[in-house]
Structures are given as C-alpha cells and as structure tokens.
Amino acid sequence: MTAIAQLAAALPPGRVLTDPDVTDGYSRDRTFLPPGRPLGVVLAQSRDEVAETLRWAAAHRVPVVPRGAGTGLAGGATAVEGCVVLSVARMTAIKELSPGDEIAVVEPGVITADLDRAAREHGLMYAPDPSSYEISSIGGNLATNAGGLRCVKYGVTRDSALGLEVVLAGGRVLDTGRRTMKGVTGYDLTGLFVGSEGTLGVITEAVVRLRRAPADPPATVAAEFPGLRAAASAVSAIIAAGCGPSMLELLDRATLQAIDDWKHIGLESSVEAMLIAQADSPDSAAVAERMRRLCEENGASFVAVSADPAEADELVGLRRLAYPAKERLGNCLVEDVCVPRSALPEMISAVEAAAARHDVTICTVAHAGDGNVHPVFVFEHGVPEPPPRVWAAADDVFRAALDLGGTLTGEHGVGLLKRRWLSLEIGPVAEEVQRGIKGVFDPLGIMNPGKAI
Amino acid sequence: MTAIAQLAAALPPGRVLTDPDVTDGYSRDRTFLPPGRPLGVVLAQSRDEVAETLRWAAAHRVPVVPRGAGTGLAGGATAVEGCVVLSVARMTAIKELSPGDEIAVVEPGVITADLDRAAREHGLMYAPDPSSYEISSIGGNLATNAGGLRCVKYGVTRDSALGLEVVLAGGRVLDTGRRTMKGVTGYDLTGLFVGSEGTLGVITEAVVRLRRAPADPPATVAAEFPGLRAAASAVSAIIAAGCGPSMLELLDRATLQAIDDWKHIGLESSVEAMLIAQADSPDSAAVAERMRRLCEENGASFVAVSADPAEADELVGLRRLAYPAKERLGNCLVEDVCVPRSALPEMISAVEAAAARHDVTICTVAHAGDGNVHPVFVFEHGVPEPPPRVWAAADDVFRAALDLGGTLTGEHGVGLLKRRWLSLEIGPVAEEVQRGIKGVFDPLGIMNPGKAI
Numbered sequence: 002m003t004a005i006a007q008l009a010a011a012l013p014p015g016r017v018l019t020d021p022d023v024t025d026g027y028s029r030d031r032t033f034l035p036p037g038r039p040l041g042v043v044l045a046q047s048r049d050e051v052a053e054t055l056r057w058a059a060a061h062r063v064p065v066v067p068r069g070a071g072t073g074l075a076g077g078a079t080a081v082e083g084c085v086v087l088s089v090a091r092m093t094a095i096k097e098l099s100p101g102d103e104i105a106v107v108e109p110g111v112i113t114a115d116l117d118r119a120a121r122e123h124g125l126m127y128a129p130d131p132s133s134y135e136i137s138s139i140g141g142n143l144a145t146n147a148g149g150l151r152c153v154k155y156g157v158t159r160d161s162a163l164g165l166e167v168v169l170a171g172g173r174v175l176d177t178g179r180r181t182m183k184g185v186t187g188y189d190l191t192g193l194f195v196g197s198e199g200t201l202g203v204i205t206e207a208v209v210r211l212r213r214a215p216a217d218p219p220a221t222v223a224a225e226f227p228g229l230r231a232a233a234s235a236v237s238a239i240i241a242a243g244c245g246p247s248m249l250e251l252l253d254r255a256t257l258q259a260i261d262d263w264k265h266i267g268l269e270s271s272v273e274a275m276l277i278a279q280a281d282s283p284d285s286a287a288v289a290e291r292m293r294r295l296c297e298e299n300g301a302s303f304v305a306v307s308a309d310p311a312e313a314d315e316l317v318g319l320r321r322l323a324y325p326a327k328e329r330l331g332n333c334l335v336e337d338v339c340v341p342r343s344a345l346p347e348m349i350s351a352v353e354a355a356a357a358r359h360d361v362t363i364c365t366v367a368h369a370g371d372g373n374v375h376p377v378f379v380f381e382h383g384v385p386e387p388p389p390r391v392w393a394a395a396d397d398v399f400r401a402a403l404d405l406g407g408t409l410t411g412e413h414g415v416g417l418l419k420r421r422w423l424s425l426e427i428g429p430v431a432e433e434v435q436r437g438i439k440g441v442f443d444p445l446g447i448m449n450p451g452k453a454i
Numbered sequence: 455m456t457a458i459a460q461l462a463a464a465l466p467p468g469r470v471l472t473d474p475d476v477t478d479g480y481s482r483d484r485t486f487l488p489p490g491r492p493l494g495v496v497l498a499q500s501r502d503e504v505a506e507t508l509r510w511a512a513a514h515r516v517p518v519v520p521r522g523a524g525t526g527l528a529g530g531a532t533a534v535e536g537c538v539v540l541s542v543a544r545m546t547a548i549k550e551l552s553p554g555d556e557i558a559v560v561e562p563g564v565i566t567a568d569l570d571r572a573a574r575e576h577g578l579m580y581a582p583d584p585s586s587y588e589i590s591s592i593g594g595n596l597a598t599n600a601g602g603l604r605c606v607k608y609g610v611t612r613d614s615a616l617g618l619e620v621v622l623a624g625g626r627v628l629d630t631g632r633r634t635m636k637g638v639t640g641y642d643l644t645g646l647f648v649g650s651e652g653t654l655g656v657i658t659e660a661v662v663r664l665r666r667a668p669a670d671p672p673a674t675v676a677a678e679f680p681g682l683r684a685a686a687s688a689v690s691a692i693i694a695a696g697c698g699p700s701m702l703e704l705l706d707r708a709t710l711q712a713i714d715d716w717k718h719i720g721l722e723s724s725v726e727a728m729l730i731a732q733a734d735s736p737d738s739a740a741v742a743e744r745m746r747r748l749c750e751e752n753g754a755s756f757v758a759v760s761a762d763p764a765e766a767d768e769l770v771g772l773r774r775l776a777y778p779a780k781e782r783l784g785n786c787l788v789e790d791v792c793v794p795r796s797a798l799p800e801m802i803s804a805v806e807a808a809a810a811r812h813d814v815t816i817c818t819v820a821h822a823g824d825g826n827v828h829p830v831f832v833f834e835h836g837v838p839e840p841p842p843r844v845w846a847a848a849d850d851v852f853r854a855a856l857d858l859g860g861t862l863t864g865e866h867g868v869g870l871l872k873r874r875w876l877s878l879e880i881g882p883v884a885e886e887v888q889r890g891i892k893g894v895f896d897p898l899g900i901m902n903p904g905k906a907i
Binding site for chain 1: 552553554555556557577598599601605606609610612613622626627628629630632633634635636637638639640641642643645646648649650654666669690693694696698735736737740792793794795796797821824825826859860861862863864865866867868872876879880881883884887888890891893894895906907
C-alpha cells in the first residue's frame with residue numbers, strides 16, 4: 002500500500018483526494034506561482050484528523066502544506082512537489098461566542114466575515130477584515146497575520162488572537178495563550194504562531210477577541226484628488242491631526258479606471274486618486290468634517306461626506322472590488338510594502354518612479370492610514386510568471402520601502418513570493434534565530450517547507 | 455585576575471561594582487525573595503557595554519540577571535548565586551520621538567512616565583501605565599509585558615512594542631520588528647521577547663507605538679459599594695453595556711482601610727468596595743452617566759461623577775497608593791491572577807473564601823475591566839518568607855483562577871515566584887516547546903536562569 006493509501010485508510014472515508022484533476026484546485030493560492038504536484042489533499046474535519054495526518058507525515062517524511070481558503074497572495078499555500086495539502090476549510094464551527102467575555106472560540110475554516118456577522122448579533126464585531134474577508138478564513142488570517150481596512154483603528158489579526166490550539170509536526174497538540182484579556186505565563190507562543198505561515202504547526206482552534214461594535218453607522222468621507230501625492234499628504238495630515246479614522250483607504254487612477262471600466266462608476270477624467278475614510282467614534286460627524294477640511298486643504302477637488310449606511314457600503318464595496326477589477330486587466334503581482342506613516346508620500350512617489358522607469362502598469366491601493374501600500378504590477382494574461390521588467394520594478398519598490406524605514410510585507414506574508422528579498426530586511430542574526438525556532442517545532446523540516454523564513 | 459576583574463578591565467571605569475554593601479541593593483526586586491550573591495553588578499551605559507558583558511559571561515559561563523528599575527513583583531530580577539547583575543537603568547535616552555509616525559525610539563532605562571510626559575508635549579501618549587510607572591522603566595515593562603490601569607482600553611506593553619534591539623547571549627545583536635504600524639516579515643520575534651523576563655537576551659533599544667492623547671480630560675466615576683461582589687457585578691455590567699472605559703479599577707475594604715489609615719481619606723464604615731472608572735472618549739460625559747447608572751443598579755451606595763482633572767488625579771492617585779499603603783501593614787505577597795471578564799464576581803468570591811479558610815489578610819485591588827485581580831497577602835513585617843497558611847491561600851486562589859478559565863499572571867510575570875504552579879497552567883507540551891525556544895537563544899543556560907519558564 003502506498004503511503005497516501007495508508008493515510009486514506011487511517012482517516013474516515015472521503016477525507017483524502019488523489020485525483021489530479023481535483024487536487025490541482027487545492028495546489029495554488031491566488032498568486033501565479035506554479036505549484037508542485039501533491040501526493041494528495043486531506044480535507045480534515047477535526048483536530049484528531051489533523052493530528053493523524055501529521056503523525057503519518059512525520060513517519061513517511063512527507064511535506065505538509067496547510068491550507069485555509071486558499072486566498073493568500075504570497076504563495077504560502079502553494080503546493081510543493083510530493084507534499085500532502087492539508088485543508089482545514091471544512092472545520093467551520095463557531096464553537097462559542099461569549100458576549101460577556103467578548104471572545105469567540107472558532108475552528109480555522111470559519112469564513113472571517115461570517116464570524117463578524119455572528120458577533121454583530123450580540124453588538125460585537127470581529128475587527129480584522131482583510132479585503133478578502135468574505136472568502137478568506139480565520140485559519141489563514143491567523144497564519145498570515147492578516148490586516149485589513151479596519152486595522153488602522155482596531156489592529157491586525159494578531160491583536161485579536163488570545164489563544165490557539167495547534168497540532169505540531171508529529172501530531173502532538175499544543176495549547177497556547179488564554180481566554181483572558183491579559184496573560185504573561187511563559188513565552189508568547191500565540192504571537193509566534195500568528196504569522197508563521199504554516200511552518201510551525203497547524204492551527205485547529207482559536208480563541209479570538211471580539212470588540213464592541215460602534216452603536217451608530219460610521220461617517221464616510223470620499224475625496225477626489227488631482228494627484229496621488231496630494232492624497233498621500235492628506236493622509237499624513239489626517240493622522241497628524243489625531244482624527245483616529247476607522248478606515249483610511251487610498252486608490253490611484255489606474256485602480257479607479259479598472260473599477261470604472263467594469264462597474265461604470267462615472268469616474269471623471271481629472272481624478273487621479275481617491276481617499277475613502279470612515280470615522281466610527283461617537284463624534285463621527287465632527288471627525289468626518291475635520292477630515293473633509295484636511296482633504297480640501299491638501300488639494301482635494303471634490304469631497305463628499307455621508308452618514309448614510311447604504312452609501313458607505315457602496316463606497317467601501319468599491320474599495321473591496323479593487324483586486325478583482327485589476328485581475329480583469331491582466332495577471333497581477335500584488336505587492337504589500339509598509340512604511341512609517343509620514344513616509345507615505347515618498348513611497349507613493351517611489352512606486353510611480355518604478356512604473357515609469359521600467360514601463361510597467363502599476364495600480365496602487367493603500368491602507369493609507371497604516372502606511373501599507375499595495376502596488377499591483379499588471380502583466381499580460383496568459384503569461385505564467387511576471388516578466389523581468391515587472392520583477393525589476395518590484396525590486397525598486399521593495400528597496401525604496403526598506404530605505405524609507407519600512408518592511409517588505411505589511412499583511413500578506415513572505416510565502417514563496419518574497420523569500421529572495423527577506424535577508425535584505427532582517428539580516429543574518431535574525432535569519433539564524435528564525436531557523437533555530439523552526440527547528441524546535443519542525444526538526445524534520447516538513448511543515449510548509451520553503452515558505453516564510 | 456578574577457573573571458569579574460577581567461570584565462571591569464574590559465569596560466570603562468566605574469561600570470562594575472563589587473562591594474557587597476553596594477551590590478546588595480541591586481540583588482532584589484520588590485518581592486521578599488532572598489537573592490543569591492552576585493559576583494558583581496554592571497551599570498551598562500550602551501549597547502556595546504551590554505554586548506561586552508554578555509561575551510564575557512558566555513566565555514566564563516557566568517549567569518546574567520538583567521535588571522531595569524528593580525520594581526518587579528515576581529522575582530524576575532532577583533540575583534542568583536554567582537551571577538552578574540546587568541543593569542540598564544543608566545541607559546535613559548529617548549533617542550527619537552516622531553509625532554508624524556506616532557512612534558518613539560527609547561533606551562531601556564527610560565522611566566515609563568517620563569516617556570508618557572514627553573509624548574504628551576506632542577499631543578500623544580505612551581499608553582501602558584503599570585501602577586509603578588513613575589518608578590519602573592520601559593526595559594522592565596517590556597521584559598514582563600507589563601499591564602496597567604489604561605490597558606483595559608489601550609492594551610498591554612506588547613501592544614505598544616513595534617521593534618527591539620536585543621543583545622543575545624554571547625554578545626551578538628539582533629534587531630526585531632519594525633518602525634511601521636504593520637509588518638509580517640518572519641516570525642514575531644518582538645512579541646517573543648516581550649514578556650520573556652530576560653531569559654532570551656537583553657533589550658537595549660525599543661521602537662514603541664505612541665497613541666493620540668484624548669483632547670479633553672477624562673470623566674471620572676467613583677462608586678462606593680456595600681459589598682465586593684456587588685462592585686464586581688457592576689464591572690460586568692459596564693463591560694457588557696459597551697461603555698469602553700479607559701480605566702476600571704476596583705479596591706476592596708482592606709485596601710481602602712490601609713489607604714485611609716495612612717492618608718485619612720474619610721472612609722465611611724459601610725463602604726466595602728470602591729470602583730474608580732474613567733471614560734476618555736469624545737462622549738465621555740454621557741458614558742460616565744451610563745456607568746453611574748449601572749453602578750447604582752448594581753447596588754452602589756454612593757456615586758460621584760466628575761470632569762475636573764484635579765479630582766480625577768486625586769482619585770487615580772489614591773489607586774496608585776494601594777501597594778505602598780499595604781506595605782505599611784506588613785510584608786506582602788502580591789498576586790496577579792486574571793480571569794475571563796464574566797468570571798470576576800466568582801474570582802472575587804474565591805479570594806474571600808481563601809482568606810477566610812486560611813485566616814489570612816488579603817487586600818484586593820483589580821484592573822477589573824480586564825478581569826485582572828491582585829490579591830495581596832499580608833503577613834508580619836520581619837518575616838522573610840510567607841508562612842505556610844499564606845502559600846496555602848495563594849494556592850487556592852491560583853487553582854480557582856485556572857478553574858475559571860483564567861491564568862496565573864495577568865501582567866507581573868512568572869519570575870521565581872510562580873514557577874512551581876506553571877505546569878498547572880501550560881502543560882507538558884508547552885513546557886517542552888518553551889525550553890526548546892530558550893535553548894535556541896541561550897544554549898549555555900546562563901540568561902536569567904531559573905526564571906519565567
């Protein structure tokens with residue numbers, strides 16, 4: 002009996018898929034990166050099935066590629082040759098939702114927006130909201146420490162993770178963290194697993210923090226600018242004035258054009274950038290007016306303020322269309338640099354310079370309030386990998402971000418995509434330490450090998 | 455030449471102290487735990503001096519006990535026999551304070567309240583504020599992941615730590631994290647060092663996050679209750695109602711009595727507990743009124759609401775006197791359990807039951823909004839160690855916290871004090887993993903040996 006057949010026999014019927022036509026769909030995330038061929042795909046339905054799979058994998062020295070909803074943008078879930086893809090997408094239970102403790106206990110396959118909706122029935126919310134939150138799952142969000150639109154006010158996924166149940170390489174179960182708001186017993190293993198991209202173990206349950214949802218609908222500001230740098234300056238002014246926005250998103254002309262071509266939003270020709278800001282504080286109307294004024298002072302050609310939830314949903318919905326709109330233009334290399342907030346205008350200029358220097362179409366959106374810029378490098382449909390001029394432009398952008406005191410990745414992770422730049426950012430001592438930590442958890446080197454570190 | 459003389463010769467003059475009368479003062483924190491005798495104390499003034507000390511320590515296999523301001527409550531800085539105590543208290547530079555980026559770059563010896571004051575000159579604040587913040591330093595706050603009064607709204611020290619410079623055992627320098635609000639490059643080494651109690655390395659610089667200081671003074675609520683459980687119920691009601699207090703502190707009768715005996719605050723005999731709550735949101739007056747009503751509905755006998763900063767400072771000042779007031783009563787074992795918010799009334803009852811069962815004086819204060827309870831076990835002045843009945847009562851309290859889904863330590867750390875209970879909370883797999891991580895950073899086992907894990 003082959004190794005994969007032994008695994009299939011050890012798990013309940015139907016858990017292991019080996020038909021290449023089927024497993025191919027589980028071998029990629031949302032990057033263009035070409036996957037290796039997996040031996041099979043496990044659709045685990047419980048912690049014990051995850052543990053059984055990891056015991057088997059250790060015994061047979063088979064690499065394991067953990068997988069949530071497969072919406073990653075860095076190749077973290079891209080299959081490697083001869084691996085087993087271990088999907089937790091079917092583990093979708095919200096096991097507990099405690100309004101009194103403001104926590105939820107969830108399985109990793111829970112879709113992020115579903116948890117948020119469940120929390121809102123109790124006046125709470127699950128704050129982290131990556132653009133993909135209607136299709137991505139908590140497990141993947143934890144594995145990549147996903148950010149999102151609201152994290153300018155409410156923090157990233159790590160800030161909402163209190164405790165984890167993790168199956169380690171070899172199948173042992175580790176509980177980390179706690180159910181309490183605070184706790185300092187031992188090293189912060191929860192924080193270590195969040196963002197570790199499946200290289201240290203497989204998260205099978207999480208205690209996450211919920212937050213009180215604002216009582217009233219947010220006030221929303223939409224501002225159009227004749228130039229991208231002017232919009233970036235408005236962002237710096239809004240942060241420096243202490244407005245405390247709950248969302249502060251920047252879209253450039255190319256992104257707006259792509260959305261307009263698709264959804265016909267009536268984009269005017271003079272608009273080079275748009276800011277979408279929200280305030281959800283008790284004085285949101287006053288904050289929105291302050292943000293309006295700061296936009297105008299920084300050159301906005303038109304600013305609209307609204308407290309109407311339907312209008313707000315429409316605007317934020319536009320922002321969430323940014324990626325799919327760009328994917329209509331061509332294949333996309335989606336990047337994710339993050340710089341100190343004050344360096345946003347310089348970072349925007351560096352992106353524009355890279356586009357011009359290498360003759361590449363770059364559409365940029367940004368979680369601008371965090372200095373987190375997503376330049377999307379568009380190349381031809383049907384071309385499997387970015388051509389050299391795209392990589393050259395990306396290299397310019399990465400180096401500019403580091404020169405400005407920034408980082409290669411604000412929220413997507415390193416995955417496969419950015420490993421070749423990793424040492425530019427973290428240096429040899431950190432690389433050695435990270436390999437040491439990896440060795441503690443995965444001495445055989447079979448957990449998502451080649452990713453993240 | 456002895457080993458310590460070699461170290462003294464390698465460092466600038468005056469850095470190494472060996473006179474036992476002097477070194478004794480650097481051998482303890484604020485616990486009663488009896489220290490070992492150090493070979494000497496190093497008063498480092500730079501990262502390079504820390505590195506020189508750690509190179510020497512590795513070469514001579516001398517244990518190193520890192521030390522900030524020495525205000526810890528768990529024995530984390532208690533000297534071990536034959537160690538060198540490495541103090542960073544003289545590294546007090548605020549190297550950078552950037553209002554635009556909302557960050558500061560600080561050396562570890564900076565007093566926490568000094569950083570907060572420096573930030574407020576720019577309309578910002580450094581949020582973490584342990585009760586000791588006028589005498590404790592950032593380095594120690596980071597090493598223990600200190601909490602405080604404001605962390606019910608603004609999070610603990612880890613939530614404000616973006617990046618660190620750490621000298622590792624053997625003297626190599628590691629940079630972790632970033633200057634940006636977000637970043638997911640590699641494992642979260644910053645989070646791993648925060649709360650590691652000097653067992654993995656010595657923090658020599660930190661990039662910390664500043665937050666916008668509220669524009670207006672907070673509204674303060676002081677409520678007196680005829681019973682401790684009633685006050686705890688009011689806390690649960692305030693949290694469940696989504697008031698979002700920026701402070702929610704609970705003091706029991708014994709604590710109030712100790713403060714009254716010292717400062718003559720006019721405490722009435724019927725008062726068994728007091729809540730001190732603050733709201734610093736733009737609608738703080740309305741929130742304070744809501745909190746007043748909830749206190750009254752839960753049995754408060756008297757509630758005062760004030761927007762006067764001087765009155766607020768006085769009340770919060772009282773709260774910060776809780777520890778010194780109790781130290782006048784006797785020697786203190788200060789405990790630090792944390793439970794899920796809804797379990798606060800049960801935790802309070804368990805503390806009261808332990809006091810009665812073992813005939814021990816327990817004064818309790820709590821960062822109630824976080825479920826973080828500090829029962830202080832008072833025993834006779836002059837008795838160096840807690841008598842068995844105190845340990846028995848503490849054991850009851852620890853087990854009750856764990857039974858309620860809580861943790862042994864919310865913000866003080868494990869240190870020496872709680873190591874014997876550690877395995878009750880984290881279990882054998884986590885213990886093994888933590889020892890593995892320790893081994894990566896400190897293969898010789900000389901960094902603050904016997905502490906934390």
